[in-house]
Amino acid sequence: MMWVEKHRPQTPEEVVGNEEAKLKFLSWLKKWKPGGKAALLHGPPGVGKTALVHAAAKAAAYDLIEMNASDARTAEKIMRTAGHAASESSIFQFFSDSKGVLILLDEVDGIYGREDQGGLGAILKLLEESKVPVALTANDISDMRLRELKNACLTIRFQKVRPPVMVAWLEEICRREGLEAEEEALKLIAARSRGDVRSAVNDLQALAEKTRSLRAVDVEKLTARDRQLSVQEVLGEIFLTNNPLYAKRAQAEAEVDRDLLHLSVHENLPYQFTDPEDLAAGYDALSRADVFFGRVKRTQNWGLLSYALEQMSMGVAAARRGKYTPAGYRFPPSRILILGRTKAQRELIKEISAKIGVKCHVSRRRAAADFLPYLRVMFQHSKEAAAAQLASWLGLDEAAVAYLKGEAAKPSSAPARGRKPAGRRGARR
Amino acid sequence: MSEEAVMWVEKYRPKMLDEVVDHKSVIESLKGFLKSPNTMPHLLFAGPPGNGKTSVALCLARQLLGPGWRNYVLELNASDERGIQMVRERIKNFTRHVLGTMAKVPFGLVILDESDQMTAEAQTALRRIMEANSRTSRFILICNYSGKIIEPIQSRCAIFRFAPLARGDVENYLRFIAKKEKLNLQDSGVEALIEHCGGDLRRAVNTLQAAATVGRTVDRKTVLQVMGKAGSEEIRDMLGKALKGDFLEARNTLYTLMATYGMSGSDIIRQVHREIFNLKLPPKAQIELADIIGEYDFRLVEGANDDIQLSALLAQLVKYGSQLGEKA
Numbered sequence: 001m002m003w004v005e006k007h008r009p010q011t012p013e014e015v016v017g018n019e020e021a022k023l024k025f026l027s028w029l030k031k032w033k034p035g036g037k038a039a040l041l042h043g044p045p046g047v048g049k050t051a052l053v054h055a056a057a058k059a060a061a062y063d064l065i066e067m068n069a070s071d072a073r074t075a076e077k078i079m080r081t082a083g084h085a086a087s088e089s090s091i092f093q094f095f096s097d098s099k100g101v102l103i104l105l106d107e108v109d110g111i112y113g114r115e116d117q118g119g120l121g122a123i124l125k126l127l128e129e130s131k132v133p134v135a136l137t138a139n140d141i142s143d144m145r146l147r148e149l150k151n152a153c154l155t156i157r158f159q160k161v162r163p164p165v166m167v168a169w170l171e172e173i174c175r176r177e178g179l180e181a182e183e184e185a186l187k188l189i190a191a192r193s194r195g196d197v198r199s200a201v202n203d204l205q206a207l208a209e210k211t212r213s214l215r216a217v218d219v220e221k222l223t224a225r226d227r228q229l230s231v232q233e234v235l236g237e238i239f240l241t242n243n244p245l246y247a248k249r250a251q252a253e254a255e256v257d258r259d260l261l262h263l264s265v266h267e268n269l270p271y272q273f274t275d276p277e278d279l280a281a282g283y284d285a286l287s288r289a290d291v292f293f294g295r296v297k298r299t300q301n302w303g304l305l306s307y308a309l310e311q312m313s314m315g316v317a318a319a320r321r322g323k324y325t326p327a328g329y330r331f332p333p334s335r336i337l338i339l340g341r342t343k344a345q346r347e348l349i350k351e352i353s354a355k356i357g358v359k360c361h362v363s364r365r366r367a368a369a370d371f372l373p374y375l376r377v378m379f380q381h382s383k384e385a386a387a388a389q390l391a392s393w394l395g396l397d398e399a400a401v402a403y404l405k406g407e408a409a410k411p412s413s414a415p416a417r418g419r420k421p422a423g424r425r426g427a428r429r
Numbered sequence: 430m431s432e433e434a435v436m437w438v439e440k441y442r443p444k445m446l447d448e449v450v451d452h453k454s455v456i457e458s459l460k461g462f463l464k465s466p467n468t469m470p471h472l473l474f475a476g477p478p479g480n481g482k483t484s485v486a487l488c489l490a491r492q493l494l495g496p497g498w499r500n501y502v503l504e505l506n507a508s509d510e511r512g513i514q515m516v517r518e519r520i521k522n523f524t525r526h527v528l529g530t531m532a533k534v535p536f537g538l539v540i541l542d543e544s545d546q547m548t549a550e551a552q553t554a555l556r557r558i559m560e561a562n563s564r565t566s567r568f569i570l571i572c573n574y575s576g577k578i579i580e581p582i583q584s585r586c587a588i589f590r591f592a593p594l595a596r597g598d599v600e601n602y603l604r605f606i607a608k609k610e611k612l613n614l615q616d617s618g619v620e621a622l623i624e625h626c627g628g629d630l631r632r633a634v635n636t637l638q639a640a641a642t643v644g645r646t647v648d649r650k651t652v653l654q655v656m657g658k659a660g661s662e663e664i665r666d667m668l669g670k671a672l673k674g675d676f677l678e679a680r681n682t683l684y685t686l687m688a689t690y691g692m693s694g695s696d697i698i699r700q701v702h703r704e705i706f707n708l709k710l711p712p713k714a715q716i717e718l719a720d721i722i723g724e725y726d727f728r729l730v731e732g733a734n735d736d737i738q739l740s741a742l743l744a745q746l747v748k749y750g751s752q753l754g755e756k757a
Binding site for chain 1: 439487504542632
């Protein structure tokens, strides 16, 4: 279990630092009456904004209804889940011992995206109509678009947690976990975290995996690689580790983003998993990861992302049965290079397909599938005059005709064409 | 229409409803609307690709709206238009334009092709657009699967199902074109065209036109030659490499197919599916492979990256090939 979850503050007192902000919030919650303002907690990540709301709700016997930025926050959805509770608080109270409902809207500064059209308006409406207290959190409220929201709320500012306070909390966790640690080591962790308690606790847990008595030098090593793992290291963990959990962690610490890592595993998998069964099982995991990525993209439900990340790291690691030796991994993935090289050609294909589409009443997609291959045959076998007639009717320019005739039209597409036969000769591998 | 169409699919596209082969009962119903256009509801045409839905919609538009019909028709393709916003804008502009000249025609006609490519959200928005504009416009929605169209839209449309074209009708049409184009179309050529294109007349006509450039006599050999040049050779090559265990070469071929031919993942997997049955494998192996392909076809639809899904399929083929080898 993640320590940040395990040692999440249970009471407001346990929330580290930011005493002033804490008191301000607790007094707001205590005094809140219907018609009162909502509270907007803002400040850098990992300083305990959400943790405080959770702990305070628990202490004051509120039922917490939480929505965060990873929910597709359309106006309707907010009104459906939050608005419902906000307007029918009495029923809630009737059936439980609870004091009522506290609504938490997490990371509201992420709300004004394309996918959140009307989301901000819906929140304002909710704040206005709510019959229960609403707390909001945000990292940065300097954006002009949040001005109205700021005016509708009591703003409570959180600051970075100072090192001494943080060290005390890390010591407490060490005590609970039975972990020995030099004070110097904890100071280093605190300094590295730049005021972010969450990342400090994560670092502590990562270090504790390797040793039960933590020294300052151990932390220095961590510092040296600056937390982020190179692509080579991450791929090594994914392909070779004996414990798939390490692959998962390596993915989380990778210096490249998830898409690039996904493609890199895709690129290198066949060079590493040479056994057909391992190859198929590894690719099965990559394919499942891709399905989750697709669902995230379509539904904007970012909560599904972790399933994708697990499949592409742990899933691939767990697929391996054979033993392989480490390799120098290929990076960047050749697929990206190919896409770069063939960009001009793909643009050309799109253009031709669009022209066919207009003339022949089909979509670009269908034009590419059901016309292009046949047009290529026609252009490659027709007499000059017939081909010219075809080109003029479709409105194709020289580059398009050259492509359809199979001539390397532009230098940019030449390497791609020249490369294929070279690859074929490469069978000596 | 100043110049004569050069692509045969356009040159021989029917102009009037009576010229349409097949779909007799659909045509009869639609002709009823010609007599009293104002009774025409929104229409939904559903059926497999290349069987005449768009042709019928265009014929209907021409006959309903008379000369100058093109001015009163907005033709959109849902798979091309980026998002519902674009569709909404274009329809709004269009209805405004039609209003200004409304004396001449009963209504403007919006033909929205491949409407099943829209997400459920986009369709909900479309439904509102349809309602907001029904005074001035009628919609013809065209799709492959009516099941992918949301209920509220279906209930607002008269639904016409375009059954797959009868084999005889496809054959007659191909022979008609061959005669007009003075082609020697052999029986074996017709057989091969129908085998490969099924009831998709558009693909069959395109294949025939391509075959005609290879030789004036079109027989099975010419048709297969065209199919090969149009990508099936490379697909078979890719499958062969995978089943022999050469994953890297198979994946390279895949990349080439996507880059050179601009084929999408679903086009490739459709062809892979077809080619499996042309491989020299026992029927049991063919159906097992088809099962695997079906799974990845589904994941392709759900996923985000075509070449990862297709590579994963190739990896499955490598594994299957190695197991076949062990058994042999």
